[in-house]
Amino acid sequence: MDDLRELYQEVILEHVKHPRNKRTPADANRHAHGHNPICGDAVEVHLKINGQGVIEDVAFEGKGCAISVASASLMTEELMGKTEAQAKALFETFQEMCTKDDAKVSDGVDEDALERMRVLAGVRDFPMRVKCATLAWHTMSAAMARKDQVTTEAEGSGV
Amino acid sequence: MSKASSAAKIAPGDNSTLAFDVERVRADFPILGQEIYGRPLVYLDSAASAQKPRQVIDAMSQAYETSYANVHRGVHRMSQLTTDAFENGREKVAKFLNAESSDEIIFTSNATAAFNLVASCFGRAHLGAGDEVIVSVMEHHANIVPWQLIREQLGIVLRVAPIDDDGNFLLDEFEALLGPRTKLVALTHISNALGTIVPVKQVIDLAHGRNIPVLLDGCQAAPHFAVDVRALDVDFYVFTGHKVYGPTGIGVLYGKRDLLNALPPYMGGGDMIASVSFEKTTFKDAPHRFEAGTPPIVEVIGLGAAIDYLAALGAENIAAHENGLRTYAEKRLGQVPGVRLIGTAREKASIVSFVMDNAHPHDIGTIVDRAGVALRTGHHCAQPLMQRLDLASTARASFGLYNTRGEVDILAEALESVSEIFG
Numbered sequence: 376m377d378d379l380r381e382l383y384q385e386v387i388l389e390h391v392k393h394p395r396n397k398r399t400p401a402d403a404n405r406h407a408h409g410h411n412p413i414c415g416d417a418v419e420v421h422l423k424i425n426g427q428g429v430i431e432d433v434a435f436e437g438k439g440c441a442i443s444v445a446s447a448s449l450m451t452e453e454l455m456g457k458t459e460a461q462a463k464a465l466f467e468t469f470q471e472m473c474t475k476d477d478a479k480v481s482d483g484v485d486e487d488a489l490e491r492m493r494v495l496a497g498v499r500d501f502p503m504r505v506k507c508a509t510l511a512w513h514t515m516s517a518a519m520a521r522k523d524q525v526t527t528e529a530e531g532s533g534v
Numbered sequence: 535m536s537k538a539s540s541a542a543k544i545a546p547g548d549n550s551t552l553a554f555d556v557e558r559v560r561a562d563f564p565i566l567g568q569e570i571y572g573r574p575l576v577y578l579d580s581a582a583s584a585q586k587p588r589q590v591i592d593a594m595s596q597a598y599e600t601s602y603a604n605v606h607r608g609v610h611r612m613s614q615l616t617t618d619a620f621e622n623g624r625e626k627v628a629k630f631l632n633a634e635s636s637d638e639i640i641f642t643s644n645a646t647a648a649f650n651l652v653a654s655c656f657g658r659a660h661l662g663a664g665d666e667v668i669v670s671v672m673e674h675h676a677n678i679v680p681w682q683l684i685r686e687q688l689g690i691v692l693r694v695a696p697i698d699d700d701g702n703f704l705l706d707e708f709e710a711l712l713g714p715r716t717k718l719v720a721l722t723h724i725s726n727a728l729g730t731i732v733p734v735k736q737v738i739d740l741a742h743g744r745n746i747p748v749l750l751d752g753c754q755a756a757p758h759f760a761v762d763v764r765a766l767d768v769d770f771y772v773f774t775g776h777k778v779y780g781p782t783g784i785g786v787l788y789g790k791r792d793l794l795n796a797l798p799p800y801m802g803g804g805d806m807i808a809s810v811s812f813e814k815t816t817f818k819d820a821p822h823r824f825e826a827g828t829p830p831i832v833e834v835i836g837l838g839a840a841i842d843y844l845a846a847l848g849a850e851n852i853a854a855h856e857n858g859l860r861t862y863a864e865k866r867l868g869q870v871p872g873v874r875l876i877g878t879a880r881e882k883a884s885i886v887s888f889v890m891d892n893a894h895p896h897d898i899g900t901i902v903d904r905a906g907v908a909l910r911t912g913h914h915c916a917q918p919l920m921q922r923l924d925l926a927s928t929a930r931a932s933f934g935l936y937n938t939r940g941e942v943d944i945l946a947e948a949l950e951s952v953s954e955i956f957g
Binding site for chain 2: 378379382383388391413414415416417438439440441442501503504507534
């Protein structure tokens with residue numbers, strides 16, 4: 376039960392019950408749709424980035440498991456007011472935390488942000504759940520790169 | 535479906551019969567002695583893949599250790615012994631389905647390969663632009679996507695038979711879909727996600743009344759109750775080895791002999807030809823026409839051992855045991871706060887899908903895993919069904935012949951701890 380408690384910390388459950396920035400801003404200028412074909416979960420991430428490359432607003436919509444919802448909610452809190460470069464550094468660091476015990480911290484990521492993101496690092500012990508934790512972040516990254524679609528699995532053409 | 539429905543209707547609640555001792559059965563499955571996070575493995579994912587009894591494992595090891603060579607080639611003794619064992623496996627499958635002849639049993643690499651074979655070969659022989667194939671909204675992707683690939687090539691139309699909110703197959707609505715352009719009905723026998731038993735005998739009678747052949751997906755049915763292809767008068771029937779307690783890498787396509795021999799080959803290669811020259815090649819009849827290349831030899835031997843194992847236990851005993859577990863699980867899980875059962879059709883097999891008010895299926899799966907319970911969570915390769923039910927996913931417990939009521943209790947207790955975490 377200990378690693379379950381580590382995974383489903385109070386902070387995470389609180390984000391699930393009261394997700395932050397779960398909305399669609401009318402003035403967002405970057406959007407992406409993220410999809411995990413393995414579980415069917417989907418998330419929309421909306422960003423408003425100004426001329427100086429600062430994220431003025433960030434929000435999400437979607438349905439998913441506790442880990443994916445809490446991660447999306449936490450992410451919006453971390454990104455608000457950050458530059459695109461800072462957002463990229465946070466994403467890199469978060470990915471490291473979710474997969475490695477000795478996570479490399481990218482330049483410009485402060486201790487407080489690390490501490491807040493660390494509540495999701497419990498997924499390290501649940502390899503099948505890492506994609507749940509990183510879906511919103513991948514989607515945010517795609518939105519910044521002006522790609523409107525991203526998926527946790529490689530996807531090509533369809534019939 | 536006389537055999538099937540009588541088996542499915544055996545009174546629920548009885549955990550063992552005189553002929554069926556679940557503890558003795560469990561002793562045949564070495565893996566059930568494993569522990570997960572220090573707790574006994576509670577394997578409730580047999581609908582995804584069943585565990586293997588010692589009899590199957592031993593039959594395969596013995597084949598590799600004592601009589602292995604390629605089949606249908608060479609005059610040497612080992613090849614003859616292996617060919618005999620392989621073709622004996624085909625006889626066992628024919629008997630298992632009550633087929634008229636073992637020539638009607640085609641071995642494929644899995645059920646998906648069998649669906650693709652029928653879609654490709656039946657499509658080339660009988661389908662053209664505007665022709666219709668009817669599937670149901672409950673199909674596994676393996677009986678949807680091959681038809682979409684054929685649709686892309688030939689311009690056929692895919693029509694979809696509906697269900698009601700409980701997961702019952704709607705026979706009248708299905709009948710209304712049958713029309714002059716309908717060339718094939720391709721339906722699941724038992725839904726892998728809901729456990730619904732489709733009234734396939736009525737479906738076949740309605741389709742045959744209009745000279746339309748029927749293909750059934752028996753992947754969930756073959757492990758659960760006796761399937762009699764002649765009593766059903768079904769034209770094509772598919773099941774897979776690994777769900778009937780046999781190995782992976784082996785699927786089965788049954789087809790009526792005349793229908794099979796009217797189809798072109800699927801893949802070209804060795805063992806499927808009568809003669810080859812650079813000017814002209816002629817093909818063997820079924821089943822060899824559809825079995826190009828070296829087949830899954832030892833897998834067929836393992837499948838034969840699995841069928842022997844099921845026959846020794848008795849199909850009716852297995853169905854009674856699993857139905858008892860299923861009705862017990864529906865009652866027991868229904869008492870856990872926040873659990874809602876998905877799929878409450880009148881006729882059901884040993885599958886219980888559910889969701890919880892406050893917990894996503896993925897979180898349920900992770901939490902019960904730590905209690906040693908293996909559940910399937912997700913869309914069960916049936917995304918159109920999930921869309922129909924307005925769900926992204928469910929958690930699914932599926933029962934095999936080795937499961938017990940005690941294991942259902944462990945699952946129910948684990949679900950109570952899910953409720954505690956998510957409140």
